[in-house]
Amino acid sequence: MTGKKPSSRNGRLRESSAGADGGHAAFLPVSRGDMESRGWGELDFLFVSGDAYVDHPSFAAALICRLLEHEGYRVGIAAQPDWHGDDDFTAMGRPRLGVLVGAGNLDSMLGKLTASKKVRSTDAYSPGGRRGLRPDRATLVYCQRIRRLWGDIPLIVGGVEASLRRFVHYDYWSDALRRSILIDSQADLLVYGMGERQILEIAGALSDGVPVDAIRNVKGTCYAAGPDGLPEAFVELPSWKEISASRSCFAEAYRISSLEQDPIKGRPLVQHHEKKALVQLPPAFPLSEKEMDAVYDLPYRRTWHPMYDADGGVPALAEVQFSVTSHRGCFGSCSFCAIHAHQGRIIQARSHTSILREVRLLTRLPGFKGYIHDIGGPTANFRHPSCSHQATRGACRGRECLFPTPCRNLDASHADYLELLRKCRAVPGVKKVFVRSGLRYDYLLLAGADGRRFLEELCEHHVSGQLKVAPEHASPTVLRYMRKGDVGEYRKFMALYEAVNRRLGKRQYLVPYFMTSHPGSGLPEAVELAEFAAELDFCPEQAQDFIPTPGSLATCMYYTGMDPFTREPVFVPRSAGERRDQRALLQHRMPQNRERVLEALRRAGRMDCVKTLFPDGTMGKAARGPWQERPKRGEAAPARRRPRRRRSGDSQPPF
The missing domain is CATH 3.30.750 (Transcription Regulator spoIIAA)
Known part of the structure; x- marks a missing residue:
């Protein structure tokens, strides 16, 4: 690792040459000692993460940092730094090219508070499940500390929290509107969506000496600009001032922005704030199968960093340690879910070869007992694009694939997913392969005989009770607002x-x-x-x-x-x-x-x-x-003592 200019540019991912057992025995650096053991005098990038460091592709910090490492950059991770002081941020020194900031796999407020705004008892993304190891609105707090430390160092924010708060947004936990997180954080760039293409383009430009305020052409990013820095052609959203005065303007901003979230047909968006405007460039193109394979074939250690052993590890790993991500994206577009806004509506899938390589790797991990807990994605049986048109035309503007009725062009075949499951359960050492991620039964029903065949094998081999x-x-009223089908489909x-x-x-x-x-x-x-x-x-x-x-x-x-x-x-x-x-x-x-x-x-x-x-x-x-009468006026109601109520818990929804 030399910190030199990488071999792949413009967001193209180089194919990985080594799996988890391919010689990369060490975790990514988390201390000055780790850097010195590698002979590094400085980092190229420091990744500040609101989650504990788990070296697994389901954790954003590990995925992005392993990708940068593979491309030749020196990367270190400051996982859950103490934001009350400077020491955890400066432990590995000022990085040469920039600082990357992510709040973690969940929005930091969602990770802390329930639907009733009660503090959650545990934090699955922290060592030992301890809560309180990340600040509220972690992206903002980390950025403030970095700006105080290193002034105008290139600062790039990303992840779920930044991605879904990039426009003027409503914050449930404060019951108030908030400006774009890019404006409030004073970051230079905001990466929205999954981020692999964007981070390689940004890193390549910075490595070539391009000033961060000149990086204005990376799809899937946002930047702040004055009147002279706006793109030549764009769609203007209602401004912060207009939205603050009118809920109708908020609705209009959402409507317009949602229609432009397409990598092929999407146009630049501009939303004015007090002094600067947020500029969102169109979404990044989906990864190809080869590029998806490259990302998931990187040499992850697939466990938490040893510094958490004394705490019993990081609980969130248990849910994914023996699971396999086969694809990303969702064309279901349920209104309460933001996955399609973050991962996109166009499905991006890995090859069978890559997935089988990971399954065989899992059988060799300590603690594996023969059970693959899941092979799927946001929606398990959405393993290919919804139709053949999406590759050239993108997702249909203003129309959904399944709601209110399924599109006539919808490809509901389950043949590829079924073949994949058959191959995975035949791997030596695998006793059972389960499907635990979301399954759209209405989509399955559309597949006719193919869907019934899939369901039969699912019930026979991939369900445990x-x-x-x-x-x-x-x-029907609520389901319409949820953008879900009739309950008759469930019957x-x-x-x-x-x-x-x-x-x-x-x-x-x-x-x-x-x-x-x-x-x-x-x-x-x-x-x-x-x-x-x-x-x-x-x-x-x-x-x-x-x-x-x-x-x-x-x-x-x-x-x-x-x-x-x-x-x-x-x-x-x-x-x-x-x-x-x-x-x-x-x-x-x-x-x-x-x-x-x-x-x-x-x-x-x-x-x-x-x-x-x-x-x-x-x-x-x-x-x-x-059938019972209420007491008549003047008659005493029977004495009773109201029983003590126990409040049921709030489940933490996937995000």
Whole structure:
């Protein structure tokens, strides 16, 4: 490693020549001692990360830094530095080319607080699960420290937090609008999306001596500019001032920006702030299969850094250590999810050869017991682009692949994914390959006989008792705002799943995910969901409350109270009481929820649901059925003591 000019330029990824056991035994440097052991006097780049250092491709810091290392750069990681002082930032000295900053695999506020704005008890991305090791709004805090230390050093921000906060955005945790994170952080460049192409182009330009304020042509990046620095042609979004004065302008900004998020047809966007304008260049082109292979074939150690051994390691590794990412991107475009905005709507897949190489590698890791926990992506059965047109035309502007009805050009074949699963389960040392990432059952149903064949093999070989799927809701109103299909599709899939398992002689169950308090869900819709859960004889131990995370369509609806594409008003459950009611209705069989459920049913005028939700009749001492009279005026109600309520926990949604 010499810090010399790399051999690949303009965002083209060089094919990796070594796997995890190809001679790269050391972790990336985290201290001056690590640098000296490599004979380095200085770094080219310092990566400041809000997560603990886990050398695995599912962790952004490891992926980006290994890629830069492979291209010939000297890279060090300051993982979860103490932001109260300078020492952790300066331990490896001032880097030669620049500082990269990422808050971690989650937005730092989402990682800290639940939907009810309670502090989470643990942080899976910190050693021992300890919380409090990263600051609130970590990207901003780290950038402030770096600017104080090194002045005008090239400063590049990226990752989920930066990517989804790049425009004026609503922040749920402060219940306020915030400016672009690029403007507030005073960074030079913001990388949005996954970032491999962008970081290589930026690194190459800096290595060639190009000033950072002259790097203005890298797709998938944003920069701040004065009046003279705007691109020649662009689409202007409502400004910070206009959005601050009008929620309708916020909705319009979201509408326009979402239509331009395409690498082929997207145009530059400009959003003016007080003194400067945010300029977003169109998204980066998706990686090719060969480039995806190169990224995931890099020599990751696939475990946490040894400095965390005394803490018992980093809990987040357990979820991915024996899992394989087969692809990225999602054309499902659920309104509450920002994955399609971050990874794109065009699927980027790895080759079977690369995936099988990783599976064989996993069988040699300490602790492997024969089980591959997952082979998938954001949506497991979206392993190829939705149609043949996307490669040349991009994703359709203003149209979705599955909503409100499936596109006639949609390719719903599951043949490639099925063949991949067959190959993986045949690898020596593999006992079982599971599919645990999201599965779109409506997409599977579209595949006809091909989908049924896939489901049969899925049930026979890749399910262990339970298959998790996400109908999300039962109300047609809410599902429309979620951009999800009718619940009738879930009923069809339930019947097919039951029939397939019956034929196989297996007792396997579906575990549905439901979400409460989504925009569009009032009390009547929450009761519909409770009725459907009762029909399924299902009561989740944890309820997933909708969290308005930056960058999603549903968050735009939450803040503005309107659908930005139709401008029709959308009911939004905002108060803590409304959110508790909806969660209690879904968890109606929990004894601590019964009084609240009954009161909610009374207010909704749906006391006809009592027998449906409480078929055993055990409604608690304070419960009255619809057949019972209220005390007449002047009569005393029977004395009762309200039972102590226990609040159910909030699940942490994937982001």
